[in-house]
Amino acid sequence: MTGDLFDPTDWRAAPGELAGRGRARYGRWDGTQRFDAIDADELLDTLSEDVLADGDVDDAMRRALDEGIRGRDGEPRIPGLQELLRRLAERRREMLKRHGLDDVLGDLRRQLDEIVDTEREGIARRLQAADGAQDREASASDEQSADDEQGADDEQGAEEGRGQPPARPGGDGGIPSASEPDDGASGDDGDAMRRMLRQMAQRRQATLDALPDGVGDRIRALEEYEFLEPAARDAFQALLERLRGRMLDSTFQGLADRLRSTKPEDLQATREMVRDLEHLLQERLEGGDPDASEFLSKYGHLFPGAQNLDDIVDQLAERMAAMQSLLRSMTAEQRQELGSVMDALLRDDRLRYDLARLAGMLDRLLPDGLGKRFPFRGDEELGLEQALDEIGTLQRLDRLGEQLAGADDPPALADVDPSEVARLLGQESADDLAALQRAATALAEAGYATWNGDHLELTPRGQRRIGQKVLDEVFGRLGRDAFGGHRLTRSGGIGERTGMSSAYEFGRPFDLDLRATLDRAVAREVSRRGRRAAVSLEPGDFQVHDAETSTSASTVLLLDMSRSMLLRGCFLAAKKVAIALDTLIRTRYPRDTLHVVGFAYVAREIPPGTLATLSWQGHEYGTNLQHALLLARRLLARDAATNRSIIVITDGEPTAHIEDERVEFNYPPTRRTIEETLREVGRCTRDGITINTFMLERSRALGEFIDRVSRMNRGRAFYASPERLEEFVLVDYLDRRTRRVA
Numbered sequence: 193m194t195g196d197l198f199d200p201t202d203w204r205a206a207p208g209e210l211a212g213r214g215r216a217r218y219g220r221w222d223g224t225q226r227f228d229a230i231d232a233d234e235l236l237d238t239l240s241e242d243v244l245a246d247g248d249v250d251d252a253m254r255r256a257l258d259e260g261i262r263g264r265d266g267e268p269r270i271p272g273l274q275e276l277l278r279r280l281a282e283r284r285r286e287m288l289k290r291h292g293l294d295d296v297l298g299d300l301r302r303q304l305d306e307i308v309d310t311e312r313e314g315i316a317r318r319l320q321a322a323d324g325a326q327d328r329e330a331s332a333s334d335e336q337s338a339d340d341e342q343g344a345d346d347e348q349g350a351e352e353g354r355g356q357p358p359a360r361p362g363g364d365g366g367i368p369s370a371s372e373p374d375d376g377a378s379g380d381d382g383d384a385m386r387r388m389l390r391q392m393a394q395r396r397q398a399t400l401d402a403l404p405d406g407v408g409d410r411i412r413a414l415e416e417y418e419f420l421e422p423a424a425r426d427a428f429q430a431l432l433e434r435l436r437g438r439m440l441d442s443t444f445q446g447l448a449d450r451l452r453s454t455k456p457e458d459l460q461a462t463r464e465m466v467r468d469l470e471h472l473l474q475e476r477l478e479g480g481d482p483d484a485s486e487f488l489s490k491y492g493h494l495f496p497g498a499q500n501l502d503d504i505v506d507q508l509a510e511r512m513a514a515m516q517s518l519l520r521s522m523t524a525e526q527r528q529e530l531g532s533v534m535d536a537l538l539r540d541d542r543l544r545y546d547l548a549r550l551a552g553m554l555d556r557l558l559p560d561g562l563g564k565r566f567p568f569r570g571d572e573e574l575g576l577e578q579a580l581d582e583i584g585t586l587q588r589l590d591r592l593g594e595q596l597a598g599a600d601d602p603p604a605l606a607d608v609d610p611s612e613v614a615r616l617l618g619q620e621s622a623d624d625l626a627a628l629q630r631a632a633t634a635l636a637e638a639g640y641a642t643w644n645g646d647h648l649e650l651t652p653r654g655q656r657r658i659g660q661k662v663l664d665e666v667f668g669r670l671g672r673d674a675f676g677g678h679r680l681t682r683s684g685g686i687g688e689r690t691g692m693s694s695a696y697e698f699g700r701p702f703d704l705d706l707r708a709t710l711d712r713a714v715a716r717e718v719s720r721r722g723r724r725a726a727v728s729l730e731p732g733d734f735q736v737h738d739a740e741t742s743t744s745a746s747t748v749l750l751l752d753m754s755r756s757m758l759l760r761g762c763f764l765a766a767k768k769v770a771i772a773l774d775t776l777i778r779t780r781y782p783r784d785t786l787h788v789v790g791f792a793y794v795a796r797e798i799p800p801g802t803l804a805t806l807s808w809q810g811h812e813y814g815t816n817l818q819h820a821l822l823l824a825r826r827l828l829a830r831d832a833a834t835n836r837s838i839i840v841i842t843d844g845e846p847t848a849h850i851e852d853e854r855v856e857f858n859y860p861p862t863r864r865t866i867e868e869t870l871r872e873v874g875r876c877t878r879d880g881i882t883i884n885t886f887m888l889e890r891s892r893a894l895g896e897f898i899d900r901v902s903r904m905n906r907g908r909a910f911y912a913s914p915e916r917l918e919e920f921v922l923v924d925y926l927d928r929r930t931r932r933v934a
Contacts, residue, residue: 299575314421408532
């Protein structure tokens with residue numbers, strides 16, 4: 193199925209020009225297709241709950257990157273680092289379970305056997321060819337002898353017929369003498385050559401039969417052996433070069449080329465390089481800081497990109513770790529046999545000793561040692577080169593795992609190479625990593641967050657976005673619960689327009705909505721007389737703007753931040769109330785004022801712009817409502833609003849108060865604390881401040897205290913669960929704040 197897709201950015205194109213553009217093919221969804229990367233708005237929405245609970249967008253982002261990112265519907269969208277690490281561990285586990293190292297040199301042993309068999313076949317083929325030549329010579333000799341005898345008989349008969357005596361051997365008449373060479377002499381030379389060939393073949397067969405069983409000893413013996421078969425000789429040389437290149441260049445790039453040379457000066461230069469490096473490492477082991485610039489000026493081609501000794505050590509460790517890990521993963525007998533192979537390949541005992549010392553120094557210098565054991569336990573046997581390849585892959589998996597485990601922030605995550613992930617875990621995992629990397633920077637790029645050093649912080653724009661989301665959630669639930677039923681219908685003067693209009697009724701202010709009036713009149717005339725009818729106005733056509741009477745209000749929200757609020761799961765709900773109220777007032781009632789005060793051991797004002805990142809005061813005890821009411825009363829005294837109120841959200845009766853500029857804390861609360869708190873309630877009442885309380889706990893002591901507050905202040909008291917606290921608070925605020933014009 194195909195279809196045409198219109199490019200919305202190409203809006204200037206004529207309709208005819210769009211024909212044939214953007215052909216696309218559609219297919220059935222099978223669960224493997226991927227959606228586009230999550231955008232900044234959706235990402236912040238999904239992080240908002242975590243940000244509100246913890247107060248730190250940086251921590252929320254770290255957890256999202258680690259655990260995975262979900263969409264607005266709560267379904268997983270982008271797998272996190274934990275999932276990538278799980279895939280990595282599964283790949284590693286599968287490799288170890290499939291492969292084995294019981295006969296790691298078996299493949300090399302089989303290749304050597306094939307070379308020996310090729311040499312034996314070449315020897316046998318040459319002997320067979322020599323024997324065939326001998327048979328052909330013998331047959332030709334027999335035929336020649338028969339011809340000679342027949343000619344002699346014919347000649348003798350002719351002589352007798354003429355009356356002449358027969359000729360004697362050795363005399364004249366064309367018969368070769370004993371001292372002259374003839375065909376018999378050439379046959380003797382061929383026999384000698386064949387005897388020499390057989391003797392040479394027997395010696396080589398005996399040498400091949402006596403080859404030692406050990407792979408290293410067999411390599412040394414074959415290096416001294418003079419091959420008869422060119423194919424066997426070429427295969428053996430190719431094997432040696434490949435092994436040297438793999439096992440030696442894994443330590444120093446280019447070293448194998450030097451060791452292939454038989455020139456003493458080349459080997460001597462290699463020894464000097466290894467010893468110079470040993471001196472640098474020894475100085476580092478003794479606590480020094482050696483300068484490797486001179487070493488790199490001479491041998492830098494062996495360490496491409498290295499700038500200092502640390503770079504050299506890193507490269508050496510990466511190259512030598514595979515061989516060291518292989519040695520540690522083998523049995524003692526296997527290690528001894530592999531050591532013999534290395535001896536045969538190096539052809540220089542002193543150099544092998546120096547390389548062993550170098551590996552030992554690196555093992556002591558590196559925190560985790562050089563190489564580690566890999567517990568292969570499978571049935572699929574690995575050869576030497578395959579084992580080095582698999583161990584190299586396992587080491588790359590381990591390095592990638594360490595990098596992913598340490599990528600606990602966006603900058604560290606950006607350092608992970610998706611191409612390496614693709615090589616080790618597949619393209620799907622690389623795409624997941626790239627999506628995580630894009631998400632890690634999305635908030636900063638959209639202006640919702642900014643970097644303060646290596647810490648991600650919400651910007652005012654990001655806080656407004658979270659506040660609007662909380663408010664939308666609250667109003668969404670209120671709408672399902674018939675939120676409109678909380679408003680009172682009452683006549684009044686013209687206030688703020690709502691954006692709606694309705695038919696004019698006698699007694700209402702005549703705030704004419706001209707456009708709506710004309711629209712109604714035109715619609716009426718068209719329905720009556722047709723499209724070209726003249727427009728005339730009738731009393732029923734008049735529409736007036738709906739309006740709300742508004743009075744400025746100043747509110748202080750008192751948030752209980754005592755320890756019990758967190759333990760009972762109430763603090764997050766109270767925090768959401770503050771954010772929703774702040775967003776509501778700023779967006780719908782900009783002339784109103786909201787102050788937020790948190791109280792525990794003492795009370796303090798909280799700037800509204802920091803509500804989203806507000807965190808619990810975990811180190812404080814106490815419920816100092818008296819200090820909170822005192823601070824709220826002073827804040828409201830500075831505002832000129834007509835309506836002044838305090839909203840208290842708490843889960844327990846007061847347990848602290850201030851006396852003589854000192855905090856008195858007692859639990860259970862003392863009579864003195866209750867009296868001082870009620871005394872502050874009385875001061876608020878005399879100043880015309882209404883106190884509405886929302887109780888999050890149905891305790892008898894709290895109920896009795898709030899009952900006394902309500903009787904003194906004539907405010908209202910509610911019991912609300914944390915799950916619906918924000919609905920009750922916002923309903924009450926709007927119910928007191930707005931009156932609808934009838």
